[in-house]
Amino acid sequence: MAEDALAGLKPEGLWRHFADIARLPRCSKNEERIREHLVMFARERGLECHVDGAGNVVIRKPAHPLHRGRPGVVVQGHLDMVCEKNQGTPHDFAKDPIALALDGEWLHARGTTLGADNGIAVAAALALLSDDSIEHPPLEALFTVDEESGLIGATRLDPGMIRGRTLLNLDSEEEGIFYVGCAGGQNTEGWLPVQREHAQGGVAVTIAIKGLRGGHSGSEIHEGRGNAVALGVRFLWRAAAKAGLRLYDLSGGGLHNAIPREFFAKTIVPRDRVSLLTQMAGELERDFKLELDDLEPALSLSVAPNGEKPEKVISEGSMRRLLDALYAIPHGVTAMSRRMPGLVETSTNFAAVHLEGEELHLLTSQRSTHPSSRDDLADRIQAIVRSAGGRTLSSGIYPSWPPDPDSSLVRICREVYRRRTDKEPQVTAIHAGLECGVIGEKLPGIEMISFGPDIRGAHTPEERVNVASTERFFAFLLEVLRSL
Ligand SMILES: [Zn+2]
Known part of the structure; x- marks a missing residue:
């Protein structure tokens, strides 16, 4: 049923992985099943994969032949989702798949949270890792656990697991807005x-x-x-x-x-x-x-x-x-x-x-x-x-993530966004904690940015993600990876 809702949507790889993970229970602190899925995914493709003591996963993929010798890039999102349902919805988050439904341009779930926060990041990373035609520098996909109950996975991240010093966090919910800082x-x-x-x-x-x-x-x-x-x-x-x-x-x-x-x-x-x-x-x-x-x-x-x-x-x-x-x-x-x-x-x-x-x-x-x-x-x-x-x-x-709106990473993302849309992105920061703050403290000198497609109603059963926006988001991500 899930596949039906997503049939024909683009980018095909991203939505296929999104449908796959919608079947896996992943409420905060219960990420075992989706972690196993990632480890299997890496093993099947011969990709290097590590799990740290907190349960965070990193999967590495060597650079595309045209991009060898470039500095590595980390693509990051969190594995867990907020599990909320409407009263009377007979859904068991511990075993039932999320029931996906398409309503015009918006994908949502029937009576529950959708998990686009942050399943979109997970699906995008898996789509990158599974398509050898995509041009990118050496890639590390970092999947953190237990973000929603207080950035726990990021706080316990083993920094030795990460080599890249450029990080794209895909846990934002407004297309065209780049987050480059957060409060501690x-x-x-x-x-x-x-x-x-x-x-x-x-x-x-x-x-x-x-x-x-x-x-x-x-x-x-x-x-x-x-x-x-x-x-x-x-x-x-x-x-x-x-x-x-x-x-x-x-x-x-x-x-x-x-x-x-x-x-x-x-x-x-x-x-x-x-x-x-x-x-x-x-x-x-x-x-x-x-x-x-x-x-x-x-x-x-x-x-x-x-x-x-x-x-x-x-x-x-x-x-x-x-x-x-x-x-x-x-x-x-x-x-x-x-x-x-x-x-x-x-x-x-x-x-x-x-x-x-x-x-x-x-x-x-x-x-x-x-x-x-x-x-x-x-x-x-x-x-x-x-x-x-x-x-x-x-x-x-x-910890905070002190904003640097003029970093080279932000400049590149700005240029790519302008080139694609003829519009100026909004570059801002948020007065709340983000995983980037925690990760940045562990990896001094790392340059980071956070962006994502349009998601509305996150953390509620009204959660929905815009399909066209997701397609643009993924194309933007690919072009940023080509440009880094
Ligand atoms: Zn999130």
Whole structure:
């Protein structure tokens, strides 16, 4: 059935390999079957093949006779795919083939992710390796594992396996856009001590911020959407003294890479100040809406009695120290790139706060194309937490890929693109991690670029790849290989 959907599509070799791998299970961390397929593929053709300790595969092919003696080129993509399906789709990713379907110019899967991210790279590399008429320098096809759960395969790549110092990453999703850099990042967590004491009389109320849009802290941080945690802390910091608040619970946000959408604070308020607190909430809600303009139309800041009778609340001194520290934690873009207009250079996401027993846990996430700027922001957050008597931990560190839009590789790709299309490609970088950042750190001096065909809806069952765009992408790849 899969072959039927792809019958007659060009380039024929690429789509044949795409159909082959669509039959092989390859959710992240479960790449054994497709790895076996690659090893067999290399063996059948007498190509040199290596697998490293992480399960990454490299297959080498000598240069085409016309290109002998040229420096080697690495073509790279990841083997794993995000396995998502629509509710009610009876698909078992561990054994069922992806059901391919063609809808006009777009290839998609029935009810599941398609795996064009990054099956297109795998299929393109296999098409290159299996066609001896294609002109190319010495070629290494690098297939990494476990990209989608955090660049794990690339992080554990054995760099001794790679000889080439020019790398074409085929894991981009917009034709005509070349990625030449990415941010590095890290998470900074903090734990602030809190002292509790017996609660005095008053009304227990929940302060809630809801209705925010959230979003991805890499790709959407520059929009300036509201951060529920930052806004909630700002309200508490203002209202605490005036309304005589006594906090007993606090929570907001979640994942390090998500802009928080909701925030809840539970407090005891003297009975005669509940209306003052409600009035302050109304005023600040108006301010927030004015500041955020049309970005957050559904934002709400509410105050409501919750009927609880907590035994303990945070002591007043402890609460003040806590709120001072939380209010000082930065959020958002701190620098834009000067070399690449529109690119966020450095940012931090105040991702979560949770009161857990005698400590408040906070999570933040920094990104930057400059490792030093990332460290600077992380250090500042650590300084804030420590000055309030807390402790910190850094985790999830990944390297950046500093953009060089004028490298010889980028110049060649630009020229080829212009020649083929009469158009100027967009050369840009991304404010998120890519495998190139990790690989570049392991192979100093390597020149890299990332490009691919038009893919939409990646990581969702709406994922689809444009067939005509894929044909152009492959022809472009061949011409780049001829030109290197
Ligand atoms: Zn990908």
